Amino acid sequence: MPSCLYGSRGLTLASGRGGVVTDTTGREYVDFFTAHGSALFGHTHPRLVSALNLAAGRPWTIGMGFDDDIRSSLLEKLGSLLPDGKAYLCNSGTEAIEAALKLVTLARPERRRILALRRGFHGRTAGALSLTFNPHYRRPFQSLLFEVEHHAPENLPGVVDESVAAVFIEPVQGEGGVYPMNPALGLEISAACQNAGALIVADEVQSGFGRCGAMLSSSLTGLAADIVCLAKGVAGGLPVGVTIWKGSLGDFPQGSHGSTYGGNPLVCRVAHEALALLSEEGLCEKAGNLGESFRARLEAIDSPTIKGVRGLGLLVGVQIEGRSAPLVRSLQGHGVLALPAGPNVVRFLPSFAAEPDHFERVAETLEEVLALGNPA
Numbered sequence: 001m002p003s004c005l006y007g008s009r010g011l012t013l014a015s016g017r018g019g020v021v022t023d024t025t026g027r028e029y030v031d032f033f034t035a036h037g038s039a040l041f042g043h044t045h046p047r048l049v050s051a052l053n054l055a056a057g058r059p060w061t062i063g064m065g066f067d068d069d070i071r072s073s074l075l076e077k078l079g080s081l082l083p084d085g086k087a088y089l090c091n092s093g094t095e096a097i098e099a100a101l102k103l104v105t106l107a108r109p110e111r112r113r114i115l116a117l118r119r120g121f122h123g124r125t126a127g128a129l130s131l132t133f134n135p136h137y138r139r140p141f142q143s144l145l146f147e148v149e150h151h152a153p154e155n156l157p158g159v160v161d162e163s164v165a166a167v168f169i170e171p172v173q174g175e176g177g178v179y180p181m182n183p184a185l186g187l188e189i190s191a192a193c194q195n196a197g198a199l200i201v202a203d204e205v206q207s208g209f210g211r212c213g214a215m216l217s218s219s220l221t222g223l224a225a226d227i228v229c230l231a232k233g234v235a236g237g238l239p240v241g242v243t244i245w246k247g248s249l250g251d252f253p254q255g256s257h258g259s260t261y262g263g264n265p266l267v268c269r270v271a272h273e274a275l276a277l278l279s280e281e282g283l284c285e286k287a288g289n290l291g292e293s294f295r296a297r298l299e300a301i302d303s304p305t306i307k308g309v310r311g312l313g314l315l316v317g318v319q320i321e322g323r324s325a326p327l328v329r330s331l332q333g334h335g336v337l338a339l340p341a342g343p344n345v346v347r348f349l350p351s352f353a354a355e356p357d358h359f360e361r362v363a364e365t366l367e368e369v370l371a372l373g374n375p376a
């Protein structure tokens with residue numbers, strides 16, 4: 001028997017292509033869930049499949065002590081996203097955050113305070129869970145966690161001083177309800193951190209790698225990141241996490257961190273191809289434009305249940321009156337996969353492969369389902 005950790009969606013998916021998945025009965029769904037946003041390039045993208053096939057015929061895992069040309073190229077490209085940047089590869093978002101926590105501790109050893117935002121989500125391993133705000137996730141494990149101060153975004157500039165080692169921020173909060181950082185406030189927070197010598201860690205696990213309309217969503221929200229964490233779509237859905245930091249912060253001393261699977265050739269080849277796709281096909285710009293017109297389309301829906309539409313690029317949230325989970329179930333019943341972001345927000349995480357017709361179908365389905373009355 002599976003553990004009851006995850007509620008069942010009651011569907012068995014048999015295949016997927018681009019922005020659509022098909023269940024075992026042959027029914028098609030527009031996929032705006034994309035495995036928690038990790039199928040960022042859509043399903044079975046031919047170039048990613050081909051990179052994976054090629055990699056599958058070579059050693060899958062070699063250990064980081066052995067060199068690999070594609071991995072070196074990937075690390076260089078990812079590192080170049082920050083000044084004189086370096087990059088570390090692991091297997092998930094929460095691991096990328098754990099590595100960032102260690103970097104902060106190494107770079108600011110004399111400072112004790114770590115700040116994060118109310119509504120923030122940073123993962124579920126002990127370090128990352130300490131940063132995550134939702135008491136529902138934290139409370140049972142409180143004894144394992146270290147102290148983090150959670151603040152409202154607008155209060156951050158006033159509370160950052162020279163005792164603060166780092167501030168962890170999602171440029172667009174995903175799980176907490178889809179709240180993009182106001183760019184003017186982002187600039188204010190960046191100035192306050194710069195003045196105090198506090199580091200900004202941008203958690204872009206959900207919002208980065210092009211999803212929101214730029215390679216790094218911190219660049220769209222006024223945040224001058226010292227450290228960036230990526231994961232989810234970096235390898236099109238294969239397990240991966242990335243921590244990138246400015247070279248001025250120094251480096252991990254040998255042996256101070258590590259991962260058996262991190263940087264394995266299989267994942268690196270797919271991530272390398274994904275990175276090439278991003279630039280060759282102008283996917284960041286496309287995501288920004290498609291997201292903007294999708295939000296405008298959703299805003300035009302005339303329903304008293306909708307209380308607001310928020311987001312950036314292909315990370316979109318619809319605030320509703322009533323509970324989001326039943327509405328997500330109802331959308332699924334009508335051929336659309338989405339997910340909740342907190343109790344009252346329906347979240348859409350389309351892939352780069354989503355077509356104009358898919359956006360229209362999702363908007364029409366939401367309209368239809370709302371007209372039936374939210375089953376909440």
Ligand SMILES: Cc1ncc(COP(=O)(O)O)c(C=O)c1O
Pocket residue numbers: 036092093094095097121122123124170174175203204205206207231232
């Ligand atoms: C912003 C953010 N940080 C961290 C995580 C944790 O990532 P993972 O589930 O890969 O450990 C998530 C997962 O949803 C996330 O959205």
